[in-house]
Amino acid sequence: MRDTPITPTTTAAKATTTTSDSKDVRDQKILTGDRATGQLHLGHYVGSLKQRVELQHLNQQTILVADMQGLTDNGNTPSKVADNILNVVADYLAVGIDPAKTTICLQSGVPALSELTMYYANLVSIARLERNPTVKSEIQGKNFGRSIPAGFLTYPISQAADITAFQAQLVPVGDDQLPMLEQTNEIVRKVNALANREVLRECQPLLSNISRLPSADGKSKMSKSLGNVITLDASDKTISQAVKAMYTDPNHLTVDQPGQIEGNVVFTYLDAFHPDADYVAQLKDHYQRGGLGDGKTKQILTDCLQTLISPIRARRQALIADKGYLIEVLKKGTEQAKQESQQALDNVKAAFGLNLL
């Protein structure tokens, strides 16, 4: 199953520069979001949620709960999307995304996103969509062939609608998602050329020095359906078991032996999640010269993740028990988004000359 969000939320910090990058960003319109196809997990936390909590203080951030995009490969199993909308909202609020600072909206509640998609679809060829490297590899991964749903092949157009509807300047992405922004900016240039003025503005990626957080076995992609993710409401026991099962250095047979940290998932997670980078550096040295066992490093990681998740889990449990509140939050954000997106839609319609009524 595709767990690709509209931003690469399953990415992890390679270095600790991710968050400091975010802190330098201010006064920008930012659009980000997630496909509503499952609970969010640690990959999302480190790849995007943490950054969003920071970005919301100095920027105008909109987060899209992308239910319609979730349908593009779940057309016949829509409950996978419907059942996860409030899960995603609860995850947002539990990690500290503040609806008073960030507009959290539901994609299907904002008609302008569909309307813009329809206009843009006239400016993008099927060949161009098929050349999109991100979509190409996803199609291959799914063995869609020509039976690919029309909504799936065209979802980069829908993403362009999402981004431009909010006149976003910055879109947090991993480099695997850059082709999506190229497609968006191509559309922007075409609309501007039609109108012979700047109707829409091009967006820029907010790239962090990040790479995808590996799954516990170090081999596959993190995926809820593969059962190899740690969700944001994971119990202490689940966390402990997941860490125990993590891939380390298969040649590190005794504590005394020097161990490898490359490809060692425990250290990748420590890099991503441990608050004390100096301490992690010391652990790495120790592990590499020998004398530090996997049991010990796994215990450190378990403690670290349990400490991180414990308060998030508590808040999340309280939130998910109050669905009325979650709906209220989503309703309010969606109403704001409806109003905000109307301007871009009006401008695009005018560019096509369709502003008669």
Place this chain on the structure above:
Amino acid sequence: MRDTPITPTTTAAKATTTTSDSKDVRDQKILTGDRATGQLHLGHYVGSLKQRVELQHLNQQTILVADMQGLTDNGNTPSKVADNILNVVADYLAVGIDPAKTTICLQSGVPALSELTMYYANLVSIARLERNPTVKSEIQGKNFGRSIPAGFLTYPISQAADITAFQAQLVPVGDDQLPMLEQTNEIVRKVNALANREVLRECQPLLSNISRLPSADGKSKMSKSLGNVITLDASDKTISQAVKAMYTDPNHLTVDQPGQIEGNVVFTYLDAFHPDADYVAQLKDHYQRGGLGDGKTKQILTDCLQTLISPIRARRQALIADKGYLIEVLKKGTEQAKQESQQALDNVKAAFGLNLL
């Protein structure tokens, strides 16, 4: 250029049963419309407009001015669409379509049409779209190849949205458009299967015993861009010239000779437009046995068309001079259509489980 409307408006009566068919239809929701890519002409008049004037008395008829569909092959020349919206509305009113009886609405003014298209796009594969015989032949005709705009390949999905948004039971079409209704009904069945109840109803074609009205040369399709159409505001002189240029029987060299009526465009038009079928039958007999010249038959057709068009032209000229009124009519109809389509959208969203807000 594609002049295919969302109903086959460039069709002509082969027999006089077209209108009597329409008179038997009652208490039906009917959806029809035209791409707003040019003034309507005699092909539209006999193929659909005349029928609509009759249908509106006993049915709930919605006519869509399909500006967004017009963009699907005019993405880079949108003024061709924008400039023709009011032309089409003026044509409707000039022939007697009554906005008090028929909802005349602008496609781009009804967001539910775009939204439904997005949902349905997840239920239709690219392969299925490419197999659509109507689209296939249009793609070939345009030499699109893979550079076909995404909006064009997917326009059958958008048509399904148009039809189902108004819960249309009957869609007037020529048999070349039947694949469009098949596509619509496939989507209807998929949505109903998702919800396990009848969310949408299948539509039926309102087929008349009609064939496409030929252009004056008898060879090509009628097309505004080919300059071989008689528009509904054609002057007496234009009509007279167009009829003079019509293809008859090339072997009918003297008046005395017997003439052929098969492929004789003058007789095809007389069949389609002359109010007195018995008289036309007598003319045919006379022509076939010899003694009736093309000058005479052309004069009869010219008189007939001038009589038909003269009052339409006068009303049309008055209407097009009052753009404010045309906009008012379109605005009111579009507002009605917005309200009416909301129900189908709500139902479809519920079928996908996306009725949270």
